[in-house]
Amino acid sequence: MPPAPAVTSVYFQTETPAATFTALPTTTLLPTETPAPTETPVPTITPTSTPSFASIERVLIVSFDGLRPDAISEAPMPNVLKLVEGGAYSFTSDRTIDYPATSPSHASMLSGLCMADHGVIYNKYFQYMGYSKGVDLFDLAHAAGMRTVMIVNKDKLRQLAEPETTDVFEVAYGEPAVGKAAVAQIEQGFGLMFVHFAGGDTRGHKFGWMSGEYMKVLRQGDDALGTMLTALKDNGLLETTLIMVTSDHGGHEKNHIGLVIEDYRIPWIVSGPGVVHVEITQAMYTMDTAVTAAYALGFPIQPEWAGIPIYEAFGFPQTVLHEEDPCHD
Numbered sequence: 646m647p648p649a650p651a652v653t654s655v656y657f658q659t660e661t662p663a664a665t666f667t668a669l670p671t672t673t674l675l676p677t678e679t680p681a682p683t684e685t686p687v688p689t690i691t692p693t694s695t696p697s698f699a700s701i702e703r704v705l706i707v708s709f710d711g712l713r714p715d716a717i718s719e720a721p722m723p724n725v726l727k728l729v730e731g732g733a734y735s736f737t738s739d740r741t742i743d744y745p746a747t748s749p750s751h752a753s754m755l756s757g758l759c760m761a762d763h764g765v766i767y768n769k770y771f772q773y774m775g776y777s778k779g780v781d782l783f784d785l786a787h788a789a790g791m792r793t794v795m796i797v798n799k800d801k802l803r804q805l806a807e808p809e810t811t812d813v814f815e816v817a818y819g820e821p822a823v824g825k826a827a828v829a830q831i832e833q834g835f836g837l838m839f840v841h842f843a844g845g846d847t848r849g850h851k852f853g854w855m856s857g858e859y860m861k862v863l864r865q866g867d868d869a870l871g872t873m874l875t876a877l878k879d880n881g882l883l884e885t886t887l888i889m890v891t892s893d894h895g896g897h898e899k900n901h902i903g904l905v906i907e908d909y910r911i912p913w914i915v916s917g918p919g920v921v922h923v924e925i926t927q928a929m930y931t932m933d934t935a936v937t938a939a940y941a942l943g944f945p946i947q948p949e950w951a952g953i954p955i956y957e958a959f960g961f962p963q964t965v966l967h968e969e970d971p972c973h974d
Protein backbone atom coordinates (compact mmCIF):
# COMPACT_ATOMS: atom_id res chain seq x y z
CA MET A 646 0.00 0.00 0.00
CA PRO A 647 1.30 3.49 -0.74
CA PRO A 648 1.90 5.73 2.25
CA ALA A 649 -0.67 8.29 3.18
CA PRO A 650 0.00 11.71 1.70
CA ALA A 651 2.20 14.23 3.41
CA VAL A 652 -0.03 17.24 3.51
CA THR A 653 1.88 20.46 3.56
CA SER A 654 -0.17 23.00 1.68
CA VAL A 655 -1.00 26.11 3.65
CA TYR A 656 -4.65 25.21 3.43
CA PHE A 657 -4.18 21.79 4.87
CA GLN A 658 -3.60 20.61 8.35
CA THR A 659 -0.31 18.85 8.78
CA GLU A 660 -1.18 15.96 11.01
CA THR A 661 -0.75 12.46 9.70
CA PRO A 662 -4.00 11.10 8.34
CA ALA A 663 -5.64 8.39 10.40
CA ALA A 664 -4.95 4.73 9.76
CA THR A 665 -8.06 4.43 7.66
CA PHE A 666 -6.25 6.41 4.99
CA THR A 667 -3.37 4.02 4.52
CA ALA A 668 -5.13 2.50 1.55
CA LEU A 669 -5.43 5.82 -0.24
CA PRO A 670 -4.53 5.69 -3.89
CA THR A 671 -1.39 7.35 -5.10
CA THR A 672 -2.28 10.70 -3.66
CA THR A 673 0.61 13.08 -3.54
CA LEU A 674 0.59 16.67 -2.50
CA LEU A 675 3.95 18.01 -3.41
CA PRO A 676 5.23 20.66 -1.04
CA THR A 677 7.02 22.79 -3.59
CA GLU A 678 6.55 24.25 -7.01
CA THR A 679 3.25 25.49 -8.25
CA PRO A 680 3.03 24.22 -11.80
CA ALA A 681 1.96 26.69 -14.40
CA PRO A 682 -1.76 26.39 -14.96
CA THR A 683 -1.38 26.14 -18.70
CA GLU A 684 -0.36 23.11 -20.67
CA THR A 685 0.04 20.89 -17.65
CA PRO A 686 0.72 17.41 -18.94
CA VAL A 687 -1.85 14.93 -17.81
CA PRO A 688 -0.19 12.15 -15.85
CA THR A 689 -0.64 8.57 -16.85
CA ILE A 690 -3.45 7.27 -14.72
CA THR A 691 -3.86 3.81 -13.43
CA PRO A 692 -6.86 3.89 -11.12
CA THR A 693 -6.26 1.92 -8.00
CA SER A 694 -9.20 0.71 -6.04
CA THR A 695 -9.11 1.02 -2.30
CA PRO A 696 -11.08 -1.12 0.12
CA SER A 697 -13.42 1.76 0.92
CA PHE A 698 -14.05 2.77 -2.63
CA ALA A 699 -13.57 -0.55 -4.36
CA SER A 700 -17.10 -0.46 -5.59
CA ILE A 701 -17.07 3.08 -7.02
CA GLU A 702 -16.58 2.57 -10.73
CA ARG A 703 -17.97 5.83 -12.07
CA VAL A 704 -19.06 9.30 -11.01
CA LEU A 705 -22.13 11.21 -12.09
CA ILE A 706 -22.12 14.93 -11.34
CA VAL A 707 -25.45 16.70 -11.72
CA SER A 708 -25.57 20.48 -11.56
CA PHE A 709 -28.84 22.35 -11.27
CA ASP A 710 -27.95 25.83 -12.49
CA GLY A 711 -28.98 28.45 -9.94
CA LEU A 712 -30.26 25.97 -7.36
CA ARG A 713 -30.50 27.39 -3.87
CA PRO A 714 -30.26 24.75 -1.13
CA ASP A 715 -33.42 26.03 0.53
CA ALA A 716 -35.39 25.44 -2.69
CA ILE A 717 -34.83 21.67 -2.61
CA SER A 718 -37.41 20.92 0.04
CA GLU A 719 -39.61 23.84 -0.92
CA ALA A 720 -39.99 22.91 -4.61
CA PRO A 721 -39.88 20.03 -3.58
CA MET A 722 -37.32 17.85 -5.34
CA PRO A 723 -38.13 14.33 -4.08
CA ASN A 724 -35.36 12.54 -5.96
CA VAL A 725 -32.73 14.93 -4.65
CA LEU A 726 -34.21 14.56 -1.16
CA LYS A 727 -33.94 10.79 -1.47
CA LEU A 728 -30.23 11.14 -2.23
CA VAL A 729 -29.93 13.40 0.81
CA GLU A 730 -31.60 10.77 2.99
CA GLY A 731 -28.97 8.18 2.26
CA GLY A 732 -26.08 10.46 1.55
CA ALA A 733 -23.76 13.17 2.77
CA TYR A 734 -24.93 16.72 2.24
CA SER A 735 -24.26 20.36 2.86
CA PHE A 736 -27.05 22.92 2.65
CA THR A 737 -25.39 25.73 4.54
CA SER A 738 -21.60 25.43 4.35
CA ASP A 739 -20.77 25.10 0.65
CA ARG A 740 -20.24 28.12 -1.52
CA THR A 741 -19.04 28.94 -4.98
CA ILE A 742 -16.24 31.24 -6.06
CA ASP A 743 -16.33 35.01 -5.72
CA TYR A 744 -17.70 35.43 -9.22
CA PRO A 745 -20.94 33.47 -8.84
CA ALA A 746 -21.65 32.97 -12.51
CA THR A 747 -22.29 29.87 -14.59
CA SER A 748 -19.13 29.40 -16.64
CA PRO A 749 -16.45 30.40 -14.10
CA SER A 750 -18.18 28.54 -11.29
CA HIS A 751 -18.70 25.33 -13.23
CA ALA A 752 -15.07 25.45 -14.32
CA SER A 753 -14.05 25.50 -10.64
CA MET A 754 -16.50 22.71 -9.84
CA LEU A 755 -14.99 20.40 -12.47
CA SER A 756 -11.34 21.43 -12.25
CA GLY A 757 -10.76 21.89 -8.53
CA LEU A 758 -9.13 25.21 -9.41
CA CYS A 759 -9.77 28.84 -8.56
CA MET A 760 -10.84 31.11 -11.39
CA ALA A 761 -7.38 32.67 -11.73
CA ASP A 762 -5.97 29.21 -12.46
CA HIS A 763 -8.58 27.71 -14.78
CA GLY A 764 -8.86 30.99 -16.68
CA VAL A 765 -12.59 30.84 -17.38
CA ILE A 766 -13.09 34.44 -16.35
CA TYR A 767 -16.09 35.41 -18.44
CA ASN A 768 -19.62 34.09 -18.19
CA LYS A 769 -19.58 33.72 -21.94
CA TYR A 770 -17.43 31.58 -24.16
CA PHE A 771 -15.04 33.56 -26.32
CA GLN A 772 -13.19 30.99 -28.35
CA TYR A 773 -9.93 32.88 -28.20
CA MET A 774 -9.93 32.30 -24.44
CA GLY A 775 -9.48 28.58 -24.98
CA TYR A 776 -10.64 25.84 -22.66
CA SER A 777 -10.47 25.57 -18.90
CA LYS A 778 -6.77 25.32 -18.06
CA GLY A 779 -4.89 23.02 -15.73
CA VAL A 780 -5.65 19.39 -14.97
CA ASP A 781 -9.38 18.91 -14.52
CA LEU A 782 -11.51 15.92 -13.70
CA PHE A 783 -12.20 15.20 -17.36
CA ASP A 784 -8.48 15.17 -18.15
CA LEU A 785 -7.89 12.57 -15.45
CA ALA A 786 -10.91 10.41 -16.26
CA HIS A 787 -10.12 10.38 -19.94
CA ALA A 788 -6.47 9.55 -19.28
CA ALA A 789 -7.69 6.65 -17.14
CA GLY A 790 -9.52 5.24 -20.14
CA MET A 791 -12.97 6.11 -18.88
CA ARG A 792 -15.80 7.06 -21.17
CA THR A 793 -16.44 10.73 -20.44
CA VAL A 794 -19.74 12.47 -21.09
CA MET A 795 -21.02 16.04 -20.76
CA ILE A 796 -24.65 16.89 -21.31
CA VAL A 797 -25.36 20.57 -20.87
CA ASN A 798 -28.20 23.00 -21.32
CA LYS A 799 -25.96 25.95 -22.30
CA ASP A 800 -23.56 25.64 -25.21
CA LYS A 801 -21.03 28.01 -23.60
CA LEU A 802 -20.16 25.15 -21.23
CA ARG A 803 -18.10 23.68 -24.06
CA GLN A 804 -15.34 25.75 -22.50
CA LEU A 805 -15.25 23.56 -19.37
CA ALA A 806 -13.26 20.75 -20.98
CA GLU A 807 -11.29 20.19 -24.14
CA PRO A 808 -13.07 18.22 -26.87
CA GLU A 809 -10.34 15.58 -26.77
CA THR A 810 -11.15 14.71 -23.17
CA THR A 811 -14.91 14.50 -23.62
CA ASP A 812 -16.00 11.46 -25.57
CA VAL A 813 -19.51 12.85 -25.72
CA PHE A 814 -20.47 16.52 -25.53
CA GLU A 815 -24.12 17.18 -26.10
CA VAL A 816 -26.23 20.29 -25.72
CA ALA A 817 -29.88 19.64 -24.92
CA TYR A 818 -32.53 22.25 -24.23
CA GLY A 819 -35.00 21.90 -21.42
CA GLU A 820 -35.06 19.59 -18.43
CA PRO A 821 -36.77 16.59 -20.09
CA ALA A 822 -34.39 16.70 -23.07
CA VAL A 823 -31.33 16.87 -20.83
CA GLY A 824 -32.64 13.92 -18.82
CA LYS A 825 -33.37 11.92 -21.95
CA ALA A 826 -29.90 12.53 -23.34
CA ALA A 827 -28.39 11.52 -20.00
CA VAL A 828 -30.41 8.31 -19.88
CA ALA A 829 -29.21 7.40 -23.39
CA GLN A 830 -25.61 7.83 -22.23
CA ILE A 831 -26.18 5.88 -19.03
CA GLU A 832 -27.38 2.99 -21.18
CA GLN A 833 -24.09 3.08 -23.07
CA GLY A 834 -22.02 3.18 -19.91
CA PHE A 835 -19.66 5.88 -18.65
CA GLY A 836 -16.86 6.56 -16.23
CA LEU A 837 -17.50 10.26 -15.69
CA MET A 838 -20.65 12.12 -16.60
CA PHE A 839 -21.56 15.76 -16.02
CA VAL A 840 -25.19 16.71 -16.48
CA HIS A 841 -26.37 20.31 -16.39
CA PHE A 842 -29.96 21.49 -15.94
CA ALA A 843 -30.42 25.21 -16.65
CA GLY A 844 -34.08 25.87 -15.90
CA GLY A 845 -33.62 27.18 -12.37
CA ASP A 846 -31.35 29.94 -13.61
CA THR A 847 -33.43 30.98 -16.60
CA ARG A 848 -36.69 30.99 -14.64
CA GLY A 849 -34.93 32.76 -11.77
CA HIS A 850 -33.89 35.59 -14.07
CA LYS A 851 -37.33 35.82 -15.60
CA PHE A 852 -39.66 35.23 -12.65
CA GLY A 853 -37.42 35.52 -9.60
CA TRP A 854 -35.54 33.06 -7.41
CA MET A 855 -37.91 31.04 -5.22
CA SER A 856 -40.87 32.04 -7.42
CA GLY A 857 -43.48 29.50 -8.42
CA GLU A 858 -42.07 29.17 -11.93
CA TYR A 859 -38.58 28.64 -10.50
CA MET A 860 -39.90 25.87 -8.25
CA LYS A 861 -41.81 24.29 -11.10
CA VAL A 862 -38.78 23.89 -13.34
CA LEU A 863 -36.79 22.52 -10.42
CA ARG A 864 -39.44 19.80 -10.08
CA GLN A 865 -39.07 19.08 -13.79
CA GLY A 866 -35.32 18.76 -13.37
CA ASP A 867 -35.87 16.50 -10.39
CA ASP A 868 -38.18 14.31 -12.49
CA ALA A 869 -35.43 14.06 -15.11
CA LEU A 870 -32.96 13.12 -12.39
CA GLY A 871 -35.42 10.41 -11.37
CA THR A 872 -35.32 8.92 -14.86
CA MET A 873 -31.53 8.91 -14.68
CA LEU A 874 -31.55 7.11 -11.33
CA THR A 875 -33.96 4.55 -12.74
CA ALA A 876 -31.71 4.06 -15.76
CA LEU A 877 -28.71 3.53 -13.49
CA LYS A 878 -30.66 0.91 -11.58
CA ASP A 879 -32.06 -0.82 -14.67
CA ASN A 880 -28.59 -1.06 -16.18
CA GLY A 881 -27.09 -2.48 -13.00
CA LEU A 882 -24.95 0.61 -12.39
CA LEU A 883 -26.57 2.19 -9.35
CA GLU A 884 -24.61 0.21 -6.75
CA THR A 885 -21.27 1.21 -8.26
CA THR A 886 -21.93 4.86 -9.08
CA LEU A 887 -21.06 7.87 -6.96
CA ILE A 888 -23.75 10.49 -7.53
CA MET A 889 -23.05 14.14 -6.77
CA VAL A 890 -25.69 16.86 -6.95
CA THR A 891 -24.71 20.49 -6.68
CA SER A 892 -25.06 23.89 -8.31
CA ASP A 893 -23.01 26.74 -9.71
CA HIS A 894 -24.64 29.53 -7.73
CA GLY A 895 -27.86 30.51 -6.00
CA GLY A 896 -29.73 33.74 -6.57
CA HIS A 897 -32.10 36.32 -5.12
CA GLU A 898 -34.83 38.42 -6.70
CA LYS A 899 -33.92 38.13 -10.39
CA ASN A 900 -30.15 37.87 -10.28
CA HIS A 901 -27.11 36.20 -8.73
CA ILE A 902 -24.48 38.87 -9.10
CA GLY A 903 -22.99 38.40 -5.68
CA LEU A 904 -24.76 40.91 -3.49
CA VAL A 905 -25.94 38.47 -0.83
CA ILE A 906 -24.99 35.08 0.60
CA GLU A 907 -27.98 33.52 -1.23
CA ASP A 908 -26.06 34.11 -4.48
CA TYR A 909 -23.03 32.17 -3.26
CA ARG A 910 -24.49 29.35 -1.22
CA ILE A 911 -24.86 26.08 -3.10
CA PRO A 912 -26.12 22.61 -2.18
CA TRP A 913 -23.77 19.65 -2.14
CA ILE A 914 -25.10 16.12 -2.01
CA VAL A 915 -23.16 12.89 -2.45
CA SER A 916 -24.67 9.44 -2.53
CA GLY A 917 -23.28 6.05 -3.42
CA PRO A 918 -20.99 3.23 -2.27
CA GLY A 919 -19.15 3.98 0.94
CA VAL A 920 -20.98 7.27 1.51
CA VAL A 921 -22.38 7.82 4.98
CA HIS A 922 -25.40 9.87 5.93
CA VAL A 923 -23.97 13.01 7.44
CA GLU A 924 -24.46 16.74 7.24
CA ILE A 925 -21.22 18.44 6.28
CA THR A 926 -20.89 21.63 8.27
CA GLN A 927 -17.26 22.50 7.65
CA ALA A 928 -16.50 25.25 5.16
CA MET A 929 -16.64 23.92 1.62
CA TYR A 930 -16.01 25.43 -1.79
CA THR A 931 -17.26 24.27 -5.16
CA MET A 932 -13.73 23.12 -6.07
CA ASP A 933 -14.22 20.29 -3.56
CA THR A 934 -16.57 18.54 -5.98
CA ALA A 935 -13.81 17.75 -8.49
CA VAL A 936 -11.35 16.81 -5.78
CA THR A 937 -13.77 14.54 -3.93
CA ALA A 938 -14.71 12.84 -7.20
CA ALA A 939 -11.03 12.35 -8.02
CA TYR A 940 -10.41 10.93 -4.56
CA ALA A 941 -13.30 8.50 -4.90
CA LEU A 942 -12.06 7.33 -8.30
CA GLY A 943 -8.51 6.85 -7.07
CA PHE A 944 -7.04 9.63 -9.19
CA PRO A 945 -3.98 11.53 -7.98
CA ILE A 946 -4.84 14.73 -6.16
CA GLN A 947 -3.19 17.55 -8.10
CA PRO A 948 -0.96 19.86 -6.04
CA GLU A 949 -2.35 23.00 -7.63
CA TRP A 950 -5.96 22.14 -6.81
CA ALA A 951 -7.64 24.53 -4.40
CA GLY A 952 -10.34 22.06 -3.44
CA ILE A 953 -10.07 19.31 -0.86
CA PRO A 954 -11.50 15.81 -0.70
CA ILE A 955 -14.47 15.69 1.64
CA TYR A 956 -13.39 12.56 3.52
CA GLU A 957 -16.20 13.06 6.01
CA ALA A 958 -18.70 12.07 3.33
CA PHE A 959 -17.18 8.58 3.44
CA GLY A 960 -17.15 8.39 7.21
CA PHE A 961 -13.47 9.25 7.59
CA PRO A 962 -12.03 11.97 9.82
CA GLN A 963 -11.73 15.23 7.92
CA THR A 964 -7.99 15.64 8.30
CA VAL A 965 -7.86 18.33 5.63
CA LEU A 966 -9.75 21.59 6.03
CA HIS A 967 -10.14 24.91 4.30
CA GLU A 968 -8.59 27.20 6.84
CA GLU A 969 -9.25 30.26 4.74
CA ASP A 970 -10.68 31.12 1.37
CA PRO A 971 -8.51 29.02 -0.95
CA CYS A 972 -8.84 31.47 -3.83
CA HIS A 973 -7.38 34.38 -1.86
CA ASP A 974 -3.86 34.40 -0.52
Ligand SMILES: [Zn+2]
Nearest residue numbers: 711846850901
Ligand atom coordinates in the same frame (compact mmCIF):
# COMPACT_ATOMS: atom_id res chain seq x y z
ZN1 LIG B 1 -27.83 33.34 -14.45
